Amino acid sequence: MELVMARDGVPIAVHSTGTGPGIVVVHGGGVTIDVYQRFAAALADRFTVHLYNRRGRGDAGPREVPYTGSQDVDDLAAVLAHTGSSYVVGHSGGGFVALSAALRLPIARLALYDAAVSVDGNTPSAWLPAARAAADAGDPARALAITAAGINTHQAASKLPLGLRVAMTRLFLRTPIGRMMGDLVSMTLDETALIHAADGPASRWSGVTAEVLLACGADGPPYYVTGNEALAAAMPQARAIVIPRSGHDAINRAHPRLVEPLADFFGAPAPSRDNATP
Structure with a gap:
């Protein structure tokens, strides 16, 4: 290093x-x-x-x-x-x-x-305000669930009810990669907003x-x-x-x-x- x-x-x-x-x-x-x-x-x-x-x-x-x-x-x-x-x-x-x-x-x-x-x-952005509100409210599971569905429009899981997606994301947050993404979700959304603004x-x-x-x-x-x-x-x-x-x-x-x-x-x-x- x-x-x-x-x-x-x-x-x-x-x-x-x-x-x-x-x-x-x-x-x-x-x-x-x-x-x-x-x-x-x-x-x-x-x-x-x-x-x-x-x-x-x-x-x-x-x-x-x-x-x-x-x-x-x-x-x-x-x-x-x-x-x-x-x-x-x-x-x-x-x-x-x-x-x-x-x-x-x-x-x-x-x-x-x-x-x-x-x-x-060409990239979807309508989901971003809801994800931002969830992150600002201190709910990373909801923020990540909204983000995942908003970005991965091709996946069947994105069509599941939000409550079920949030429950699945809470389990994901128990994994090392999930904890990392949950900790960084607010920064990720800042970056996504900049990308859409450009x-x-x-x-x-x-x-x-x-x-x-x-x-x-x-x-x-x-x-x-x-x-x-x-x-x-x-x-x-x-x-x-x-x-x-x-x-x-x-x-x-x-x-x-x-x-x-x-x-x-x-x-x-x-x-x-x-x-x-x-």
Whole structure:
């Protein structure tokens, strides 16, 4: 573990493993780097993987109030500069952070998995006020139950009565991952509100010049597929792929069906100047 000084003077703990070109992972909103250890290990024989907790989580410092996302981008800039990396992986809400950063940071290659980027209103948001009210009332089980149904529109469980979903979530909160997500639900909702506030046409991301791989799981919400297709058409060096038999947590499970396409993307030779698009 190394400490990197953030722009505001707060140290960032960077946990690195492996050997080879550096990849910085920007994790999702409701978790810490703990759930990405398997993913880092799966790439460690080919790459040096750098994990760090985003503000307000794990061993990270406090998050800015109000939350604007700028601190997340500044912290990623500090980690990239310290590690000398130009490759980034972003997952879920971390995908939004990473894509935002790619508009102004020297990122050469960016892989996103189920990136929480709203394009022309394609992601549902009507559930957000109710979830926010539950979190503000100190009821994380209700907040998480509303959030899960609002995000996972493709799942049959999202159609169950709210009372039953809350009861199921209370059981989930007894697990380590459930406790983590419950503790972080308020921050997750802040992040979700920012993502929806940034909704707009895919063309707003056309200034991203990095090579971009937009991946999503075939077993996840369909709006990731349509969103990725629109983003791939808008960015000059982007392409979209769908990972079979994979849900939102596939990156944490680190199955080869996801790890290998990402490794191939980061391991590919850089395009020659002769073949580069002017």
